[in-house]
Amino acid sequence: MSVRNALLGLLAQRPRHGYDLHSAFEALAGGREIWELKPAQVYTTLGRLEEGGLITPERVAQDGGPEKRIYAITPVGQQELAQWLQTPVEGQHQRNEFFLKLMLSVATSVVDPYLVLRAQRAGLYRELHGLTRRRSATNPAQALATMLLLERAAMHVEADLRWLEMLEPRLDEIRRQPLPAPELRPRGRPPRSE
Numbered sequence: 001m002s003v004r005n006a007l008l009g010l011l012a013q014r015p016r017h018g019y020d021l022h023s024a025f026e027a028l029a030g031g032r033e034i035w036e037l038k039p040a041q042v043y044t045t046l047g048r049l050e051e052g053g054l055i056t057p058e059r060v061a062q063d064g065g066p067e068k069r070i071y072a073i074t075p076v077g078q079q080e081l082a083q084w085l086q087t088p089v090e091g092q093h094q095r096n097e098f099f100l101k102l103m104l105s106v107a108t109s110v111v112d113p114y115l116v117l118r119a120q121r122a123g124l125y126r127e128l129h130g131l132t133r134r135r136s137a138t139n140p141a142q143a144l145a146t147m148l149l150l151e152r153a154a155m156h157v158e159a160d161l162r163w164l165e166m167l168e169p170r171l172d173e174i175r176r177q178p179l180p181a182p183e184l185r186p187r188g189r190p191p192r193s194e
Contacts (some may be wrong), residue, residue, distance in 0.1 A: 003037060004085040008054060008077050010115050012184075015058050017068035018042050030149045033134070046071060054080055107179050111169055121164050128157045 003025070010016060010024050022042045029035035049055040054077035057069045073081070098120050105113040135150040 003041060004049065005081060007042065007049065008073055008081040009085075010053055011071055011073040012078060012081055015070045015072040017070050018046055019068070021046070021071075030146045034149065034153075049077065053077075066088055103179065106175050113175065114168075117164060117168055117171065121161065124157050124161050124164070128154060128161070131157065 006025055006028070007021055009026070010021055016024065018039070020038060022039050025037050025042070026032050029037075046055065050057065050071070054074055055071045056074055058072040058107065059070050060067045098116075101120075102113055102116050105111050105116045130148050133156045135147055135154065138147040138150065140147050
C-alpha cells in the first residue's frame with residue numbers, strides 16, 4: 001500500500017513519468033539503501049492506479065529517446081491520497097523473523113538458541129554502526145529529514161539490542177516451557193442433530 005500511495009503523492013506534486021517517479025521515490029524514502037524500489041514495480045503500480053481511475057496519462061513526452069507517458073493524479077486519486085495520509089501506520093512490532101528463528105532453534109536441536117541470539121546481536125551491531133556512519137555523513141542543513149529517518153532506525157536497532165539483553169538470561173526458562181501449539185479443532189462434518 002505504501003508504494004502505491006507514495007506514487008500518488010509524488011503525482012500530486014506534479015505530473016511525472018515512470019522513471020522520474022522511481023527516482024523521486026528513492027530520494028524521498030532516504031535512498032536505495034533504505035528502500036529499494038524496482039522499476040518494474042513502479043510500472044506495474046502505475047497500471048493498477050490507471051485501471052482504478054486514480055491517475056490518468058496526461059501526455060506522451062519524447063526527449064530524443066523513447067516515448068514517456070506522463071501521468072497525473074485524478075480527483076479520485078487525490079481523495080485516496082488524503083485518506084491514506086490521515087490514516088495512522090500500524091507497526092509490525094509483533095511480526096518478527098528473528099523471533100521465529102529463535103523459537104525454532106528452541107524447538108529443534110539444529111542450532112543452539114544462544115548462537116542464534118549472538119548472531120542476531122552481531123548483525124544488529126553491524127547495522128547500528130552502518131546507520132551511525134551514514135547519519136554522521138549526512139548534512140542536517142541539506143538533508144535533515146534523511147538524518148532524522150536514520151536516527152529513527154538507529155533507535156529501533158538500539159531497542160532490539162536492549163530486548164536481546166533482557167531475553168538472553170531468560171532463554172533457559174523459555175526452553176523449559178512448552179512451545180505454543182495450535183488449537184486442536186475437530187475435522188470433518190459436524191454431527192447431525194436429530
